Amino acid sequence: LVNDRGDVLARTSMKTEAERGPTHVIQRMCDVAKKVCELNGCPLQSVVGIGIGSPGPMNIRTGTIINAANLLGWINIPLRDQIRELTGRPAVLQNDANTAAYGEYWVGAGDRVNHLVLLTLGTGVGGGIICDGEIIQGHFDNAGELGHMIVFPDGRPCKCGQRGCLEAYAGGYYITQEAVRLLSNGKGRELRQIYKQKNRIDVPDVIEAAQRGDELAIQLWDQACLAIAISCVNFQHTLNPERIVLGGGIAAAGQKLLNQIIDKYNPLVWKLADDRPKICLASLGGEAGAIGAAGWFWHLHQQN
Amino acid sequence: LVNDRGDVLARTSMKTEAERGPTHVIQRMCDVAKKVCELNGCPLQSVVGIGIGSPGPMNIRTGTIINAANLLGWINIPLRDQIRELTGRPAVLQNDANTAAYGEYWVGAGDRVNHLVLLTLGTGVGGGIICDGEIIQGHFDNAGELGHMIVFPDGRPCKCGQRGCLEAYAGGYYITQEAVRLLSNGKGRELRQIYKQKNRIDVPDVIEAAQRGDELAIQLWDQACLAIAISCVNFQHTLNPERIVLGGGIAAAGQKLLNQIIDKYNPLVWKLADDRPKICLASLGGEAGAIGAAGWFWHLHQQN
Numbered sequence: 001l002v003n004d005r006g007d008v009l010a011r012t013s014m015k016t017e018a019e020r021g022p023t024h025v026i027q028r029m030c031d032v033a034k035k036v037c038e039l040n041g042c043p044l045q046s047v048v049g050i051g052i053g054s055p056g057p058m059n060i061r062t063g064t065i066i067n068a069a070n071l072l073g074w075i076n077i078p079l080r081d082q083i084r085e086l087t088g089r090p091a092v093l094q095n096d097a098n099t100a101a102y103g104e105y106w107v108g109a110g111d112r113v114n115h116l117v118l119l120t121l122g123t124g125v126g127g128g129i130i131c132d133g134e135i136i137q138g139h140f141d142n143a144g145e146l147g148h149m150i151v152f153p154d155g156r157p158c159k160c161g162q163r164g165c166l167e168a169y170a171g172g173y174y175i176t177q178e179a180v181r182l183l184s185n186g187k188g189r190e191l192r193q194i195y196k197q198k199n200r201i202d203v204p205d206v207i208e209a210a211q212r213g214d215e216l217a218i219q220l221w222d223q224a225c226l227a228i229a230i231s232c233v234n235f236q237h238t239l240n241p242e243r244i245v246l247g248g249g250i251a252a253a254g255q256k257l258l259n260q261i262i263d264k265y266n267p268l269v270w271k272l273a274d275d276r277p278k279i280c281l282a283s284l285g286g287e288a289g290a291i292g293a294a295g296w297f298w299h300l301h302q303q304n
Numbered sequence: 305l306v307n308d309r310g311d312v313l314a315r316t317s318m319k320t321e322a323e324r325g326p327t328h329v330i331q332r333m334c335d336v337a338k339k340v341c342e343l344n345g346c347p348l349q350s351v352v353g354i355g356i357g358s359p360g361p362m363n364i365r366t367g368t369i370i371n372a373a374n375l376l377g378w379i380n381i382p383l384r385d386q387i388r389e390l391t392g393r394p395a396v397l398q399n400d401a402n403t404a405a406y407g408e409y410w411v412g413a414g415d416r417v418n419h420l421v422l423l424t425l426g427t428g429v430g431g432g433i434i435c436d437g438e439i440i441q442g443h444f445d446n447a448g449e450l451g452h453m454i455v456f457p458d459g460r461p462c463k464c465g466q467r468g469c470l471e472a473y474a475g476g477y478y479i480t481q482e483a484v485r486l487l488s489n490g491k492g493r494e495l496r497q498i499y500k501q502k503n504r505i506d507v508p509d510v511i512e513a514a515q516r517g518d519e520l521a522i523q524l525w526d527q528a529c530l531a532i533a534i535s536c537v538n539f540q541h542t543l544n545p546e547r548i549v550l551g552g553g554i555a556a557a558g559q560k561l562l563n564q565i566i567d568k569y570n571p572l573v574w575k576l577a578d579d580r581p582k583i584c585l586a587s588l589g590g591e592a593g594a595i596g597a598a599g600w601f602w603h604l605h606q607q608n
Contacts, residue, residue, distance in 0.1 A: 057577050115443040129542065131440055138435075138544020139419040140579035145541040148574055150534050153456060161575035162537070230454050233466070237449040238433065238542060240442020270452055271465035273361050275444035 001036045001047070002294035006107030008287065010039040021073045030086045049090035049301060050083060051293030053099035060141045063093040092297050096289045098135045098144055101128025102299075103292025104245050108284040113242040117235045118282065119146055119228065121250035125167040129239060135296065147171060151230045169227035172203045172250060175220055179206055188216030207253050224250075225257070229264035236269065236277055247282030254281060305340045305351070306598035310411030312591065314343040325377045326369075334390045353394035353605055354387060355597030357403035364445045367397040396601050400593045402439045402448055405432025406603075407596025408549050412588040419545040422586065423450055423532065425554035429471040433543060439600065451475060455534045473531035476507045476554060479524055483510055492520030511557050528554075529561070533568035540573065540581055551586030558585060 001010040014032045016025050029052075037044045057066045063080025080093040094102075101118035110116040114133055120126040125147030129136040136143045147167030148160050155164030156174065168174045179201045183192050190209040195201050209217035232244050251257060262279055269276065284291055305314040318336045320329050333356075341348045361370045367384025384397040398406075405422035414420040418437055424430040429451030433440040440447045451471030452464050459468030460478065472478045483505045487496050494513040499505055513521035536548050555561060566583055573580065588595055 057579075113443070131435065131442075132438075134436075136435055136543065138579075139417070139546035139581075140544050140577070142577055142579045143542065143544035145544075148541045148576075149538045150572065151454075151457065153530070153534055158574075162572060226457070230457055234453045234538065235542075236446075237452045238447065238539075239440065240444050240447035240449075242443035268454065268466060270462075272452075273444070273446055275361075275442075275446045277443075 001040050002291055004048075004298050006291060006295060008291065010036050011287070011290075012036045012039060016071075018071050022071070022077045022079075025071070026077075026079065026082050026086065029083060033087060044087060044089065047089055049092070049297045050087060051099065051295070051297035052080060052083060052091060052093045053096035053289045053293035054079060054093060056095050056141065058093060058095060058141060060093060060095070060137055063091075090297075090301070092300055094135065094293060094296050095128070095137075095141070095144070096293075097126040098128040098137070099290075099292035099296055100247065100284075100288040101130055101144070101245075101292065102135055102296050103284050103288035103290070104247065104282050105130045105133070106292060106295040108288060108291075109245045109280050109282050110243050115239065115241040116243045116245060117146070117239060117241045117277075118245045118247055118288075119231070120248040121170055121172075121228070121246060122248035123172045125165075125171045126248075129241075131239065131241075133299075146231065149231055149234065151227045151234075166227050166231050170224040170250070175203055175206055175224055176201045179216065179220055182216055182220075185216075187219075188214055190214035191216050203250055204253075207256070211256075221260070225260040226264050228261050229268055232261070232265050232277070232279060233269050236275065240275060241277045244277045244279045245282050246279070247284075247288060251281055257281075305344050306595055308352075308602050310595060310599060312595065314340050315591070316340045316343055320375075322375050326375070326381045326383075329375070330381075330383065330386050330390065333387060337391060348391060348393065351393055353396070353601045354391060355403065355599070355601035356384060356387060356395060356397045357400035357593040357597035358383060358397060360399050360445065362397060362399060362445055364397060364399070364441055367395075394601075394605070396604055398439065398597060398600050399432070399441075399445070399448070400597075401430040402432040402441070403594075403596035403600055404430075404551065404588075404592040405434055405448070405549075405596065406439055406600050407588050407592035407594070408551065408586050409434040409437070410596060410599040412592060412595075413549045413584050413586050414547050417546040419543065420547045420549060421450070421539045421543060421545045421581075422549045422551055422592075423535070424552040425474055425476075425532070425550060426552035427476045429469075429475045430552075433545075435543065435545075437603075450535065453535055453538065455531045470531050470535050474528040474554070479507055479510055479528055480505045483520065483524055486520055486524075489520075491523070492518055494518040495520050507554055508557075511560070515560070525564070529564040530568050532565050533572055536565070536569050536581070536583060537573050540579065544579060545581045548581045548583045549586050550583070551588075551592060555585055561585075 034044045065077045068074035083091045104110045105116045116130040118128045127146030128144045148165045150164045151166050152164035156168040158165035158168040194205045206217045210221040338348045369381045369383050372378035387395045408414045409420045420434040422432045431450030432448045452469045454468045455470050456468035460472040462469035462472040498509050510521045514525040
């Protein structure tokens with residue numbers, strides 16, 4: 001529950017129980033909205049409106065989920081209108097990566113700079129773009145799919161069907177998959193031990209092994225940071241943002257990650273103009289999407 | 305002289321005589337404005353306003369040219385306000401590559417699609433971005449420097465100080481420079497003859513030699529088309545435009561260029577969503593910038 005200054009008045013969550021299908025999940029969404037109001041001692045009917053951040057692809061204008069790949073049966077679901085009907089409140093739908101960017105822009109690391117790019121570095125790599133205080137949605141509502149920019153042509157294959165995507169180098173899934181694959185080449189003494197112990201490798205293992213000098217871990221982590229730095233140069237020359245914000249699980253590596261990226265970025269970028277964005281860490285953590293969905297509702301509400 | 309529907313009512317041009325410095329050039333700009341009105345039989349005082357498209361870097365908000373690299377003495381020149389004073393008409397300043405994009409969006413190849421990217425393929429590579437009918441300027445007014453996206457990390461050096469820029473592969477200056485440099489490697493029988501005849505190689509020479517099977521020309525032209533195709537994939541995932549428009553001198557190669565780029569683009573791009581932009585040729589030629597500057601004036605004028 002978020003007021004018009006971006007303060008979180010109450011927070012709660014509920015299991016989606018997605019296996020029971022969209023109708024059930026949408027009812028759960030309304031239940032959680034009701035519950036969070038109760039926590040703050042107000043009825044749901046007193047909220048000005050509801051901002052929904054959802055995975056896509058979606059049609060933002062009609063408020064419809066076209067096909068949520070990880071959720072059973074979510075094909076052409078008019079999510080926004082069903083939430084409106086069930087709650088009796090105005091509602092807006094937006095891509096969840098975009099609402100995270102809007103949240104960081106509104107009250108997070110961006111703190112009202114007008115031009116901001118958020119890179120979400122998790123299992124995959126997502127993102128969102130704010131230009132002049134507006135979310136860039138694009139013609140097909142698919143803007144900000146920043147993990148699928150090609151940074152190394154003809155590079156690692158990505159599940160999306162492309163090669164050399166940012167995500168294929170900086171996404172946790174790919175970093176750890178590549179670590180396991182390359183262990184057979186004889187490198188990576190420390191990573192090999194970790195793999196023997198727990199039969200898997202996680203991103204923090206790679207980061208820590210790299211810090212202790214493990215050759216394979218250094219190679220993988222260097223590539224990840226270089227891929228991110230190249231994408232920052234490309235954001236600079238396309239969108240020319242004031243700030244590039246790094247969020248998601250991998251950004252938990254904090255200043256270590258940031259310093260490495262900036263060390264790669266500095267020698268890569270042009271010297272023609274002094275238009276470098278500040279690259280910094282996200283500040284809202286996992287709540288960015290929810291706060292931003294509320295902020296986006298307030299933004300559209302104030303325009304009407 | 306352009307009306308509010310984008311019709312060109314009269315056209316003329318004048319030498320800038322840039323060697324005589326900014327004050328003189330600005331007077332010439334006012335003279336040419338007066339002259340184009342006379343050609344249409346109307347006084348300058350009857351025009352609603354003036355749109356100025358200029359090379360940058362610039363401060364769009366204050367209407368100031370910060371430093372026009374190719375023009376003598378243009379450092380911190382308040383171009384917009386001086387034009388306003390000398391003509392007595394309202395004026396707006398905008399980057400000339402952005403106005404070209406706006407022109408194509410307004411009455412050219414984009415013809416009012418809401419999301420469009422223009423790539424200008426000339427001696428260098430420039431561009432402009434239209435999102436939701438607005439020019440994307442960025443925080444430092446430097447958005448749309450599309451020639452300096454890195455497409456081949458650690459690739460050819462670019463005059464901007466980076467390596468692997470789109471411009472270093474698809475800009476005429478670099479294509480022809482690289483042709484001359486590589487002739488010494490024994491490839492390029494046909495290009496060698498051309499170079500012997502005229503002691504230089506031009507882009508049309510490369511395109512024609514490639515069509516006739518010259519190995520070196522094919523290599524250079526393929527790389528140029530691949531670099532452009534990669535940048536189109538990256539536009540798709542960042543800005544998600546409905547249309548990508550190719551303009552500038554090299555786009556004069558027309559359908560040949562377009563087919564080659566699309567042939568490279570199709571196998572590169574993801575299969576996850578059906579959000580491919582239409583890639584097409586610009587339609588306003590060298591007038592795009594002037595028409596777009598007028599269109600941008602009308603756009604801002606209607607907002608006030």
